[in-house]
Amino acid sequence: MSHEKTAVDTRSLERQIEINAPAEAVWKALTDAEEITRWFPPEARVEPGAGGSLLWWWAEDIQWPSQIEIWEPNKHLRASYTKPPARDLAPPGPMVMDFHLEARGGKTVLRIVHSGFSAGAGWDDEYDGVGRGWTMEFRSLRHYMENHRGTPRxxxxxxxxxxxxxxxxxxxxxxxxxxxxxxxxxxxxxxxxxxxxxxxxxxxxxxxxxxxxxxxxxxxxxxxxxxxxxxxxxxxxxxxxxxxxxxxxxxxxxxxxxxxxxxxxxxxxxxxx
Known part of the structure; x- marks a missing residue:
């Protein structure tokens, strides 16, 4: 777990987890709409590939759309967005989520670098809350992958x-x-x-x-x-x-x-x- 502030008054956070599943399965859990709903939001939509899009949906007033910038199957997914979901905050620029997958002996190390958070104090709740969120959701993903893979939720x-x-x-x-x-x-x-x-x-x-x-x-x-x-x-x-x-x-x-x-x-x- 780490974080840093950059010279342009933004900050990033990082979370990492090891999952007892192959990288192909973890990639699918990140990029297949049905799989996403088995560990993350109740509904999801995916237009795959670079230039495509992701939508994570909890409720009409809690939606998280993003644009896919990098699509390297089983290795690297990058998605960006311009406004935090359900929040009246204006980021200083695009906010970026980089998901990195590394295969290690049949297991997968999944790491997210989430960047573009303003360094201003008004963003502390968003920064801290998103960090807690990824900590919890990565454990939700691991629980699904290691105990219930392929089972609807x-x-x-x-x-x-x-x-x-x-x-x-x-x-x-x-x-x-x-x-x-x-x-x-x-x-x-x-x-x-x-x-x-x-x-x-x-x-x-x-x-x-x-x-x-x-x-x-x-x-x-x-x-x-x-x-x-x-x-x-x-x-x-x-x-x-x-x-x-x-x-x-x-x-x-x-x-x-x-x-x-x-x-x-x-x-x-x-x-x-």
């Missing part, structure tokens, strides 16, 4: 806007009225085991993937066919709290019921500010 997504500080929102989430009716996440790191019972009654247990207070937690959920769960406090359309469950082979009715429970929980936690 069903997502339970609940969210509410925030009118309190990130720290206060995190305190509420990490309380007996939120995620931690029973159990704790204190001191846990990536790869550690966790087990908790949320105020919804959901029993969640598995492996910690990310723990970034006061912003994010993600982990596997072994009791739901090795699903992936995360909670996120960050600025998207504005300050928001998300609860997200990515499932594979779990009935839609079960996914919908999970979404409804978490929608009620978030509304109860944050309806009074």
């Amino acid at each position: 069903r997502v339970a997504w609940s969210w509410v806007p925030l009118s309190v500080s990130y720290e206060e929102a995190w305190r509420r989430l990490m309380s007996p009225l939120g995620l931690l009716r029973q159990g704790t996440l204190d001191g846990l790191r990536e790869g550690d085991r966790y087990a908790l019972t949320a105020a919804t009654g959901d029993q969640l247990a598995g492996e910690v993937l990310t723990y970034l207070p006061p912003h994010a937690f993600s982990g596997t959920v072994e009791g739901m066919n090795n699903a992936l769960f995360f909670v996120l406090i960050d600025k998207c359309r504005g300050p928001e709290v998300w609860a997200w469950l990515a499932t594979y082979g779990v009935p839609q009715a079960e996914v919908n019921a999970f979404r409804d429970r978490w929608s009620r929980l978030l509304a109860n936690l944050f309806s009074t500010g």
